[in-house]
Amino acid sequence: MAKRVFRVNFGGYGGELVIGKVTADFVEYWKPHIANGEMSHPDNSARLVNHLRGLEWGDENVDGDSPSLREGGVNPPWNEVDNVEHLWAAYSDGGFTVAEVTGLEGDERHVGGDAQPFEHDGSFYSREAYFGGDLPEASAHLSQGEIDAHFVPVLLFHTSEKGDFGCVFVETEDGADFDPKKFAFTVCENNYFAMIDRCFYDRRMCEVETDFSSTSGSVNGDHAMVGYFNMKCHDPRDRYTEEYLTKNHFWVD
Numbered sequence: 462m463a464k465r466v467f468r469v470n471f472g473g474y475g476g477e478l479v480i481g482k483v484t485a486d487f488v489e490y491w492k493p494h495i496a497n498g499e500m501s502h503p504d505n506s507a508r509l510v511n512h513l514r515g516l517e518w519g520d521e522n523v524d525g526d527s528p529s530l531r532e533g534g535v536n537p538p539w540n541e542v543d544n545v546e547h548l549w550a551a552y553s554d555g556g557f558t559v560a561e562v563t564g565l566e567g568d569e570r571h572v573g574g575d576a577q578p579f580e581h582d583g584s585f586y587s588r589e590a591y592f593g594g595d596l597p598e599a600s601a602h603l604s605q606g607e608i609d610a611h612f613v614p615v616l617l618f619h620t621s622e623k624g625d626f627g628c629v630f631v632e633t634e635d636g637a638d639f640d641p642k643k644f645a646f647t648v649c650e651n652n653y654f655a656m657i658d659r660c661f662y663d664r665r666m667c668e669v670e671t672d673f674s675s676t677s678g679s680v681n682g683d684h685a686m687v688g689y690f691n692m693k694c695h696d697p698r699d700r701y702t703e704e705y706l707t708k709n710h711f712w713v714d
Contacts, residue, residue, distance in 0.1 A: 463636065464632045464633065464634060465561060465563055465632065465633045465636060465637065465638075465639075466561070466562050466563055466630055466631070466632055467559050467560065467561050467562065467630070467631050467632075467633070467639040468559065468560050468561075468562045468570070468571070468574060468576075468628050468629075468630055469557055469558070469559050469628055469629050469630075469631065469644065469660065469662075469667075470557065470558045470559075470560075470576060470625070470627075470628045471550070471551035471555060471557060471626045471627065471628070471657055472551045472552060472554070472555015472556050472557070472626075473551070473555060473623055473624060473625070473626075474551065474552050474555055474621075474622070474623050474679060475549075475550050475551035475552050475555070475622060475626050475656060475657075475676075476549070476619055476620040476621045476622040476676075476679075477540065477547075477548070477549045477619065477620045477622070478546060478547070478548045478549075478550075478617070478618075478619045478649075478651065478656060479539065479540055479541075479542055479543040479546065479547050479616075479617070479618050479619075480543070480545040480546040480547075480590060480592075480615055480616070480617045480651065480690070481541075481542035481543045481544045481545055481546075481547075481615060481616060482542075482544055482545065482613050482614065482615055482690075483530045483531065483542060483614055483615060483616045483687070484528055484529060484530065484531065484532060484614060485614040486528035486529075487527065487528045487529065487530055487614065487616070487687070488614040488615075488616075488687040488688065488689070490526070490527055490528050491509050491527070491687050492594065492687060492688075494508050494509065495508065495509045495685070495686065495687070505684075506683075506684055506685040506686060507682075508524070509685045509686075509687075510618075510682075510683045510684070510685050512524045512527055513539045513616075513618060513685060514539075514683075516530075516536045516538070516539075517538045517539060530542060530616065539616070539618040539685075540618070542616050542618070545590065545615060545690060545692075545695065546590050546649065546651070548649060548656050548658070549626075549671075550626055550656045550657045550658065550669075551626040551656070551657050552654055552655065552656060552657075553584060553646070553648040553654075553655040553656060553657050554655070556578055557578065557579060557581060557644075557646075558576040558577060558578050558579070559576065559577060559579050559639050559641075560573070560574030560575055560576040560577070561574050561575075561639070562574045562630070568673055570630075571628065571670075571672070571673040572673070579639075579641045579644075580641055581641055581644060581645075581646070582641075582642070582645075584645075584646055584647055584648045584655075585645035585646060585647050585661065585711070586647050586701070586711060587647065587648045587649075587650055587655065588647070588648075588649055588650070588658065588696035588697075588698065588700075588701070589649075589650050589651075589694070589695075589696045590649055590650065590651045590695065590696065591650065591651060591652055591694075592615055592617075592652065592688045592689060592690035592691070593688050593689055593691075594686075594687075594688040594689075595688070595689065596608060596612055596689050597612070607693075611691050611692050611693040612689045612690065612691050612692070613689065613690050613692055614687070614688075614689055614690075615687065615688060615689065615690045616685065616686075616687050617651065617652060617653075617684075617685060617686050617687070617688075618683070618684070618685045619653060619683065619684045619685070620678070620683050621678070621679045621682055621683065621684065622676040622677060622678060622679055623676060623677060623678075623679040624674070624675050624676030624677055625673070625674045625675050625676065626657075626671070626674055626676065627669045627670055627671035627674045628669070628670055629660045629662070629667035629668065629669055629670065630667070630670065631644070631662040631663075631667060640663075643662055643663045644660070644661070644662050645660070645661040645662075646658075646659065646660045646661070647659045647660075647661075647701070649698070652686060652688075653684060658698065659698075659701075664712060666703075
């Protein structure tokens with residue numbers, strides 16, 4: 462029998478996330494001016510968000526007393542402050558839908574079919590990108606040398622959005638139905654939320670297609686926070702190669 466093609470769509474809320482290194486002066490200046498807290502309260506970081514948007518757009522919202530993001534007075538757009546993490550994806554708790562798209566092409570392939578929610582087994586694995594607001598103090602368990610070597614000042618910026626965050630297409634052999642047990646997704650956790658990071662079907666990684674995706678700002682607005690990231694504890698995406706997943710027994714027969 463012929464192959465069948467299915468489209469898996471993500472939940473309707475998410476956004477862009479960057480975490481990147483900035484100057485310690487920038488972190489220390491902004492710490493008293495913002496409240497690193499739940500993202501359900503956008504006003505916690507409104508002043509910092511306005512400053513970063515002002516730098517991006519070149520308008521009057523820039524705080525003239527703020528230290529620069531980078532050494533030498535350099536202030537790149539917030540979305541380029543991303544040498545730790547840069548994701549654009551749906552939140553992991555938004556659920557998934559699946560629709561068969563046999564015979565459809567172009568935009569119909571992305572919007573056609575009778576999409577239905579399905580139950581999944583939760584995230585396949587979760588990698589962490591958390592950081593704290595303050596530098597730790599040296600102790601018997603953590604030397605000053607380790608602090609200097611591994612803790613870096615960072616900015617996190619997140620645009621809260623709603624809409625279509627893309628999809629993945631999976632093929633089944635010999636006319637088989639889509640099997641939710643063969644679908645797996647991974648997440649990246651950070652100080653605010655968990656985002657979908659990758660998707661797999663039958664142990665094969667699926668490419669996320671965003672050609673027909675479209676989002677707009679949500680009522681939650683933009684969010685930002687600053688702090689110090691222990692890079693020794695960073696769990697980067699490129700660690701999870703096919704060889705790494707197999708060698709470390711992520712797949713359970």
